[in-house]
Each structure stands twice: as structure tokens, then as C-alpha cells.
Amino acid sequence: MNYNHREGPVSDAPVPSITTLSSREVYRNNWMRVREDDILRSNGKQGIYGVVEKDDAAIIIPIEGDRIWLIEQYRYTIEEQALELPQGGWEMADADPEELARGELKEETGLQAEQMTYLGHLWIAYGFTRQKQHVYLATGLTHADKDPDEEEHDIVLHNMPVAEFEQMMHEGKVRDASTVAAWGLYLMWKARQ
Template sequence: MSIKTLSSREVYRNNWLSVREDQIERSNGVPGIYGVVDKDDCAVVIPLDGDRIYLIEQFRYTIQQRCLELPQGGWETADIDPEQLARGELREETGFSAEKMIYLGTMWIAYGFAKQKQHVYLATGLTHEGVDPDPEEHDLILRSATVAEFEQMLLDGTIQDTCTIAAWGLYRLWKERQQTGAV
């Protein structure tokens, strides 16, 4: 290990996350402080119906903008089954249930300062059953686009959410390997 934790103290906590400050010693002996945001696992879902992809538009307080992104989130519950979480987020945010959920991989969201893992799923065989948003999600708007339109939004900066961009990258790699027979 290149960084040794000497001590750790929680400096903030709410229902969604905690922040801790760790006193550290680097491998070269230099002491320091490391701030870490701890959050439970979350999921991001790619709802794909033929050539249409479904997105969520919502206001993101930290950047004071409405943003387009794939459905994603967490339940502030440790040790939840990732597929159950992904199905729940899909239903809450889009109103869709999925006949099939394909696990594409796991990503650390921003491990330079946060400890939160995100599970990536492809959702197909979609059936609309009505939305079930959390109180904080009252302003969600369901949008759809063709895959070509969606990819253009990724390229032109309309969509800047790194989780959405990275999840789509995993999907494209998975799809390419499905087509070539590589595992």
C-alpha cells in the first residue's frame, strides 16, 4: 500500500453520504490529509428498445442546470442486490420494467475523492408501467432518442454526465464482442 491511514474521523453525514477526513502517510514518509466521500453502491441503466434509448432530464443542483442522462441512482442501502437496484431505479425514474437485464460491468464513479461503485445494466424488453419517483425526483422528464441522436448528444456535449458516457462505452464494447463472438 502506498498510502497508510494513520487516523480517520467522520466530519459530515446525511441520509445520502458521509465525508471523512483521514490523516495519512505517503510511501515517501510525507504526512497529509485525505478527504473521502463515502456513498453506497448505485446503478446506471441503459433502457434500449430497438433503436430507441430512454433518458432522464433533471435539474442537477451542483451545476445549476437541467441535464440529460441515463437513469441512475442508489437507495442508500448497503449490500443491496445490484440487479434489484437497477430494476428499481429504472422503474422509479422511467416507469419501465425490463424483461431482461444484462450486467455490463462495474465502475468507480470518482475514486479520486469518492468511494462509490456503480453497476451498469442494459435493460431490454421494456414495458411501461408508470413512474414511481422519490420525492427528490419530482421534476424528472422522460426523454427518448434514437441511438444515432443519443451518440451525437454525447459527441456535441449535450450530454456531459460521465456515468452515462462510461456506461455507453461499456455497452458498445459488449455489443461489439457479441457481434464478433469474442468474450
């Protein structure tokens, strides 16, 4: 039982505050599905909710000693070059998370990991999208050939000290929410070792 300081005890059982009245798919391509739901809120007000659905993804923290590997690529949605941890998905609903993480690491960086440590999962922007992202720490790295897909032709690989990476996040030079959140999970995991 949780405790709400204003109202007293709160049950741990989830109570939906929104009921789906109907749902229809309004768009689909190989990477995503978009649906629009007619909803009823617990206050009696009806409305609509747009949801983007994507298959699971992975984000990988590749570390060698006190250095980390990052990728830089052009992100069309923000029209900027972005520095981030390797990440992505395969547009397969049943992809094994570790296999996906290993595949994305090799595709984007050319690195292979001896050990992949699962740190947990995150929901990417669940205010409008339903996509789970599995977080892995990759260690025991060896170099192989990169195998980018056609959308990753412009990836630039960076290797830098962890302290520099953390400073870049602090200064707002690394702004990818998934990268920052995955790093937070890593720091919590590391503190418990």
C-alpha cells in the same frame, strides 16, 4: 507480470503508496458519509485525504430497437438541467444490484425490463468518493407508472434514436461521466456479441 517500458517488469500485486494513520468521520446524512484521514505517503510526506462514502448505485441503459430512453433533471451541484441515463441508489449498503437497477428504472422512467444484462461496474469519481455503480442493459421494455421519489419530481423522460444520443455526447450536450462511461461499456459488450 506487467511491463513498464521505463523501468522493466512491474509486479501485479498492489503496493499501497498511502498509509492511513488515523480516520475520523466529519459529516453524515442519510445519503453520504464524509471522513478525513491523516495519511503517510510512500515518499515520507504526511497529509490529509477527504473521502465521501456512498452506498452502491446503478445506471441503466434502456434500449428498444434503435432507440434509447434518457432522463433530464435539474442537478443542484452544477445548477443545470442534465440529460443522462437513469441512475441512482437506495442508501442501503446491502441492496441487490439488479433489484436496485430495476427499481431505479421503474422510479425514474416507468419502464420495466424483461431482461437485465449486467455489463460491469464503475467507480464514480474515485479521486474523492467511494461509490460503486453497477451498469445494466435493460431490454424487453414495457411501460408502467413512474414511481419517483420526492427528489425526482422534475424528471422529464426522453426517447430518441441511439444515433442522436451518440451525437449529443459527441457535441457535449450529454456530459454526465457515468452515462458516457456506461455507454462505453455497452459498446464494448455489444462488439463481442
